[in-house]
Amino acid sequence: xxxxxxxxxxxxxxxxxxxxxxxxxxxxxxxxxxxxxxxxxxxxxxxxxxxxxxxxxxxxxxxxxxxxxxxxxxxxxxxxxxxxxxxxxxxxxxxxxxxxxxxxxxxxxxxxxxxxxxxxxxxxxxxxxxxxxxxxxxxxxxxxxxxxxxxxxxxxxxxxxxxxxxxxxxxxxxxxxxxxxxxxxxxxxxxxxxxxxxxxxxxxxxxxxxxxxxxxxxxxxxxxxxxxxxxxxxxxxxxxxxxxxxxxxxx
Amino acid sequence: xxxxxxxxxxxxxxxxxxxxxxxxxxxxxxxxxxxxxxxxxxxxxxxxxxxxxxxxxxxxxxxxxxxxxxxxxxxxxxxxxxxxxxxxxxxxxxxxxxxxxxxxxxxxxxxxxxxxxxxxxxxxxxxxxxxxxxxxxxxxxxxxxxxxxxxxxxxxxxxxxxxxxxxxxxxxxxxxxxxxxxxxxxxxxxxxxxxxxxxxxxxxxxxxxxxxxxxxxxxxxxxxxxxxxxxxxxxxxxxxxxxxxxxxxxxxxxxxxxxxxxxxxxxxxxxxxxxxxxxxxxxxxxxxxxxxxxxxxx
Numbered sequence: 001x002x003x004x005x006x007x008x009x010x011x012x013x014x015x016x017x018x019x020x021x022x023x024x025x026x027x028x029x030x031x032x033x034x035x036x037x038x039x040x041x042x043x044x045x046x047x048x049x050x051x052x053x054x055x056x057x058x059x060x061x062x063x064x065x066x067x068x069x070x071x072x073x074x075x076x077x078x079x080x081x082x083x084x085x086x087x088x089x090x091x092x093x094x095x096x097x098x099x100x101x102x103x104x105x106x107x108x109x110x111x112x113x114x115x116x117x118x119x120x121x122x123x124x125x126x127x128x129x130x131x132x133x134x135x136x137x138x139x140x141x142x143x144x145x146x147x148x149x150x151x152x153x154x155x156x157x158x159x160x161x162x163x164x165x166x167x168x169x170x171x172x173x174x175x176x177x178x179x180x181x182x183x184x185x186x187x188x189x190x191x192x193x194x195x196x197x198x199x200x201x202x203x204x205x206x207x208x209x210x211x212x213x214x215x216x217x218x219x220x221x222x223x224x225x226x227x228x229x230x231x232x233x234x235x236x237x238x239x240x241x242x243x244x245x246x247x248x249x250x251x
Numbered sequence: 252x253x254x255x256x257x258x259x260x261x262x263x264x265x266x267x268x269x270x271x272x273x274x275x276x277x278x279x280x281x282x283x284x285x286x287x288x289x290x291x292x293x294x295x296x297x298x299x300x301x302x303x304x305x306x307x308x309x310x311x312x313x314x315x316x317x318x319x320x321x322x323x324x325x326x327x328x329x330x331x332x333x334x335x336x337x338x339x340x341x342x343x344x345x346x347x348x349x350x351x352x353x354x355x356x357x358x359x360x361x362x363x364x365x366x367x368x369x370x371x372x373x374x375x376x377x378x379x380x381x382x383x384x385x386x387x388x389x390x391x392x393x394x395x396x397x398x399x400x401x402x403x404x405x406x407x408x409x410x411x412x413x414x415x416x417x418x419x420x421x422x423x424x425x426x427x428x429x430x431x432x433x434x435x436x437x438x439x440x441x442x443x444x445x446x447x448x449x450x451x452x453x454x455x456x457x458x459x460x461x462x463x464x465x466x467x468x469x470x471x472x473x474x475x476x477x478x479x480x481x482x483x484x485x486x487x488x489x490x491x492x493x494x495x496x497x498x499x500x501x502x503x504x505x506x507x508x509x510x511x512x513x514x515x516x517x518x519x520x521x522x523x524x525x526x527x528x529x530x531x532x533x534x535x536x537x538x539x540x541x542x543x544x545x546x547x548x549x
Contacts, residue, residue, distance in 0.1 A: 053430060085433035095428035097443075108432035111442075157428075164433060 002026040003168065003198040004050065009064035011045060013057065019222045020045055023064070028215055032190060032199045034230065036209040037219035037245065043202045046219075047170045050200070051087040052080050068168070085112060088161030092173040092204075094153035096145040101137055104145045104156055108164045123163045131159035132189040151182020155189065168198045176204040187212055206246055210234045218242045285523055289516035296510060301517075306478035306492070308501065308511045315518055317480040321395065321491035322522075325470055328399025328487065329406055329463040334456055336403070337410025341455070344411070345418040346440050357415065364408030372472030375401045380473055387488065393475035395491040401473055402463045410459035417451020418444060450536075457533035461526055464495075471496035494518050 004027035012019040020042045027033050035043040048054045049066060052073060065072045073083055085108075097104050105127055106120045114120060124141065128134040133155040137148070145156055154174055161169060171190075175183040190199060190212060203209040209216060213230030218239070226233060226242045237243040244250055292301070296313050303314030344356050379400065380392030421444050429439040445452065475490025478497070498515050505512040 051431060053427060081433050081435055084431060089431035091424060091427065091431075093424060095424045097428075108434075111432065111434045111438050160432065 001029045003029040003068065004200075005065075005067040006046075007065045007067070009046070009049065009062070009066060011042075011049065011054070011059060011062045013045075013059060020049075021222045023224050025217055025224060025227060027198065027200060029198050030194055030196065031214040032194050032201055032212050032230075033215045033217065034209045034213035035200065035202050035217050035219060036206065037225075038250070040221070041219035042222040043219050044172050047089075047172055047200060047202055049074070050168070050170055051084045051089055052078070053084075053089070055080065085164050086166055087168045087170060088164060088166035089170040090154070090157050090161060090172070090174045092176045094150065094157045094177075096148070096153050096156055099145060100142045101145045101148070101156065102141040105160055105163045108160060112164065123165075127159040127163040130162050130189070130193060131155045132185055132192070133159055149182070151178045151185060154178060154182070154186060158186070158189065162193075166197070168200065169193065171199065171201045173202055173204040175208065183208070206248075210246075218245065220245070282523060285516055285520045289513060289518075289520040292510075292513045292517040295513060301514075304480040306497070308505075308514070311510070313510070313514045315494075315514070315521070317478040318492055318494045318497050318518060319521065320480055321474070321478070322464060322493040322495070322525075324395050324487060324491060325398040325402060325474060325493055326460065326464045328396065329402035330456075330460050332399060332403025333406035333410050333459045333463065337407045337455065337459060338414055338452065340407065340411045341414035341418055341452075342440055342445075345415050346444060347436070360408050360411045363404075364412060368405060368466055368468045369472070371401050371405060372469040375469060375473035389488055391475060391490060393473055393490055394488050395474055396487050398470045398474040398491070398493075399487075401469050402466055405466055405469060406459040406463045409462045410455045413455035413458055414448070414452050417448040417455065420451065421447045453533060453536050457529055460529055464522070464526060464529070467495040467499045471499055476500065494522050498522075 006023050006025040006027075009023040010019075010021055023042075023046065035046060037043060045054065048057075049062075050068070050073070062074065064074075066074050068083075068087070072078075097107060099107070102124055105124045106114075109120060109123055114123075125134065125138075128137065133152060136152060137143075137156075145153065148156060154177075158169075158171075158174070175186050178186065187208070190201070193199060194214070201212060203212065210230070213234070215227070216230045216233045217227040218225045218233070218237075218241075220241060226237060226239045228238070233242065234246060237246060292313075301313060302316055303312060304316050305312040305314045306317055340356075340360065344353050344360075348356060375397060376393075380394075380397050382392070383389065383394070383397055384392030425443050425447055426439055429443040434442070470493045474493065474496065476492045476496060477490035478492040479486070479489065498518055501511070502515055505515065
């Protein structure tokens with residue numbers, strides 16, 4: 001079942017740098033879809049289209065549709081705020097807010113107008129457990145979030161977007177700054193999360209793409225070159241360019 | 252070769268250091284000069300008469316209280332105007348305006364900041380004060396309020412320019428983080444961007460106040476220059492005289508070394524201490540904010 005359908009999507013920044021050309025892609029529900037390829041291929045741009053974060057950048061031209069649950073989120077009358085609560089995002093560099101661990105988690109909910117203490121506490125525990133961070137921080141929720149290690153901070157950011165109970169989670173190179181052990185923890189958390197959430201991941205290496213992908217899409221200079229189930233794509237790519245990239249001949 | 256390079260390095264670092272220290276030296280010299288010329292006031296004028304409410308130098312009445320209240324009132328009014336407008340404009344330029352508007356607006360605001368204050372004073376006398384006299388039905392349009400409006404206008408570009416730089420320096424990642432959590436544009440500005448830029452914004456406000464309190468020419472032209480003690484809020488709409496305007500207007504005519512001359516320098520000292528106080532207050536706020544950030548980081 002496709003949660004997201006991208007149809008004929010084309011996009012260009014006003015300075016003409018990164019762009020997408022005629023992308024057609026279906027994203028499966030409750031699975032990890034990996035968008036990978038060399039830098040400047042349009043992966044992040046595509047990711048940012050899904051929660052309309054590109055609105056705030058200068059975009060010159062965009063054509064096509066992105067359907068989430070059958071609704072075109074690129075429509076001018078889409079409620080962007082509601083969309084962003086439904087489509088959570090985790091960035092390459094963890095941006096923890098200068099507050100306690102608990103406040104970091106309740107922040108988004110408070111912005112959304114939730115004030116009931118019981119609801120907030122419940123969300124804190126649930127989201128921390130989902131992000132596999134609960135055991136490490138449950139006794140020090142009032143500590144400043146900055147004091148956490150890089151890997152913990154990134155899982156805190158994951159938990160923060162999970163606290164809003166999104167349906168889709170976008171991850172833009174979430175482990176690029178992390179050591180292998182922390183990376184393993186984040187990836188393990190993703191494996192748990194995909195039972196309930198639709199996950200789209202831009203990995204920071206081909207290895208990570210191969211490890212985590214249920215489905216994989218290979219992007220090269222703004223074009224979708226190949227899309228397939230992860231196993232099939234990484235063991236028997238159909239396109240020459242995909243094979244060259246996977247086997248490390250370029251990129 | 253090696254040696255001459257070292258020697259050059261030595262000269263360059265020392266001259267940079269010297270120019271840094273010279274700032275301290277100049278402030279110290281200015282203060283020393285002010286004190287030297289101003290302190291004899293205490294020997295020549297009773298300190299109680301300094302706190303008198305009459306400023307008639309010709310009759311040897313040197314009550315500087317009306318001048319202080321005049322300055323404070325005009326500056327306070329100007330701050331009330333400059334801060335919301337300045338911060339608002341800075342937020343608009345940095346966070347909301349599309350790029351082409353920003354590229355027009357920012358140089359324009361900075362151009363406004365470079366406008367000679369005498370030109371604004373001129374506009375104040377010819378346009379603003381007749382308008383206010385008719386509009387508010389006052390006996391004269393040359394009032395503290397007129398001065399506040401113009402001073403506010405003068406301080407706005409300073410506030411905008413510094414605050415906009417501070418907002419602009421907030422990493423994009425902070426904003427994107429907030430947007431991705433479903434924060435509205437306003438929530439992002441109010442709860443993420445502004446707090447992150449706080450120290451810069453406070454500096455902007457303080458520089459704006461400093462600009463307003465030190466401004467001379469405009470207030471001299473539009474506040475009516477009547478040294479009347481401000482006692483009620485109503486005096487906002489009557490003529491006042493500020494400390495700066497008094498010094499500027501009278502310094503040219505006093506005999507060097509006379510009592511009047513010393514009192515004018517004494518007013519300069521008071522002005523110096525007030526702006527020192529504003530600056531210390533500003534940096535202590537910034538310092539405290541930093542302390543807090545350090546506590547969180549540790």
